[in-house]
Amino acid sequence: MKPNLVAKGADRYVVGKIEKFDQKNEMWKRAAWDPAIREGGRKYYAWYYGAKMPEEKEGYTLKELAMVHAAWHIAIDYGSGMFTGGEGLEAWEAKPFGKTDTTRIPRGLKYEFKDTAEASKAVKRTARLFGASLAGVCELDRRWVYSHSYHVMTREHKPIEIGEEFKYAVVMAYEMDYDGIRQAPNDIAEAAVTKGYSQMAFTGAMLAQYIRGMGYKAIPMGNDTAASIPLAIEAGLGELSRMGLLVTPEYGPRIRLSKVATNMPLKPDSPIEFGVWDFCMKCERCAHFCSGQAIMYGPPSDKVHNISNRSGLHRWAVDGEKCFGFFPKNDTACGVCIRVCPFNKQPGVLHDWVRWGVKNTRWLDSLFVKVDDLLGYGKRAKLDEFWKS
Numbered sequence: 001m002k003p004n005l006v007a008k009g010a011d012r013y014v015v016g017k018i019e020k021f022d023q024k025n026e027m028w029k030r031a032a033w034d035p036a037i038r039e040g041g042r043k044y045y046a047w048y049y050g051a052k053m054p055e056e057k058e059g060y061t062l063k064e065l066a067m068v069h070a071a072w073h074i075a076i077d078y079g080s081g082m083f084t085g086g087e088g089l090e091a092w093e094a095k096p097f098g099k100t101d102t103t104r105i106p107r108g109l110k111y112e113f114k115d116t117a118e119a120s121k122a123v124k125r126t127a128r129l130f131g132a133s134l135a136g137v138c139e140l141d142r143r144w145v146y147s148h149s150y151h152v153m154t155r156e157h158k159p160i161e162i163g164e165e166f167k168y169a170v171v172m173a174y175e176m177d178y179d180g181i182r183q184a185p186n187d188i189a190e191a192a193v194t195k196g197y198s199q200m201a202f203t204g205a206m207l208a209q210y211i212r213g214m215g216y217k218a219i220p221m222g223n224d225t226a227a228s229i230p231l232a233i234e235a236g237l238g239e240l241s242r243m244g245l246l247v248t249p250e251y252g253p254r255i256r257l258s259k260v261a262t263n264m265p266l267k268p269d270s271p272i273e274f275g276v277w278d279f280c281m282k283c284e285r286c287a288h289f290c291s292g293q294a295i296m297y298g299p300p301s302d303k304v305h306n307i308s309n310r311s312g313l314h315r316w317a318v319d320g321e322k323c324f325g326f327f328p329k330n331d332t333a334c335g336v337c338i339r340v341c342p343f344n345k346q347p348g349v350l351h352d353w354v355r356w357g358v359k360n361t362r363w364l365d366s367l368f369v370k371v372d373d374l375l376g377y378g379k380r381a382k383l384d385e386f387w388k389s
């Protein structure tokens with residue numbers, strides 16, 4: 001009998017004990033301390049120190065490199081969600097007047113919602129007003145909160161403690177530019193991704209201020225503090241895929257995720273299921289085109305590749321060492337898996353019809369993959385196609 005995946009939420013992938021994950025073991029952090037990948041890390045992080053030079057190569061010149069840095073600007077210079085969180089736009093509390101994160105709302109006020117449904121509607125609609133493409137609500141399941149944070153620049157390694165009163169999370173997805181991602185793996189695709197990080201800091205900070213302004217507490221988080229994907233699954237934004245990313249019905253994997261934890265009583269959304277798991281069983285396109293051979297072929301398993309994978313999960317674990325290993329060779333990040341995924345489509349009548357087919361006629365999945373190939377979806381676009389788009 002088919003298990004009720006919707007009722008199970010993120011637990012549909014859990015087959016063992018979930019230990020809290022130490023973010024020091026995430027690939028981006030390991031690049032700072034793990035001797036096995038330190039050299040590649042140094043080369044890749046040259047951009048952070050302003051030491052990455054533009055190249056003659058198409059898609060990697062100063063015109064595109066400047067776009068990458070501009071796209072990082074809010075996240076790197078004003079946020080902290082790429083590192084440990086808790087500072088700048090991602091500060092955990094509003095500060096007194098005069099600081100960047102003051103609310104300017106008189107203290108002691110509290111907005112009483114009629115019920116939790118009204119409160120959820122208010123925060124989700126406001127999240128979209130502030131720039132989120134999608135927003136959902138879930139309970140903050142503590143299994144997905146990291147045990148420690150790790151700062152790649154200062155090497156500070158700290159335990160993470162979030163008060164029990166933070167029972168809910170508002171999870172937000174941000175669409176990445178379709179024509180930008182069609183350039184992957186060059187610097188334009190990287191700018192489409194890094195703009196997502198800045199959007200996470202910008203929108204998360206404003207949503208946290210909105211919640212605080214109504215008299216509640218809020219902790220905005222980028223990639224820091226808790227794993228975004230299981231929370232997004234719980235909040236009904238999408239499903240896990242072969243490439244290890246969340247796939248949403250609206251934008252496929254072409255999104256970035258952030259979240260705001262709060263003590264505001266909210267009504268959680270229901271998880272969804274629209275055929276991603278079954279489709280990935282037949283597809284394997286991301287594995288075939290993966291620049292670093294980091295994505296698994298075949299059925300999902302409990303296998304882990306290295307300390308960057310959590311155990312206790314039945315899924316397609318991505319080998320982060322191989323994925324990250326490609327970035328220094330490419331002189332920028334990658335994103336090819338997102339580009340080639342058949343779920344990476346712009347909204348439109350035809351594509352909405354295909355999405356309906358994927359959800360309702362699973363026996364046609366192999367055909368959909370073949371047709372997608374024949375129509376040339378997922379092919380890398382020429383550079384001038386981006387500038388004309």
Ligand code: SF4
Pocket residue numbers: 289290291292293294295318322323324326334335336337338
């Ligand atoms: S980003 Fe590139 S190297 Fe990494 S998993 Fe995707 S396709 Fe593979």
Ligand code: SF4
Pocket residue numbers: 241242243279280281283284285286287340341342343
């Ligand atoms: S490319 Fe295919 S196998 Fe990979 S995540 Fe997308 S649908 Fe799944």
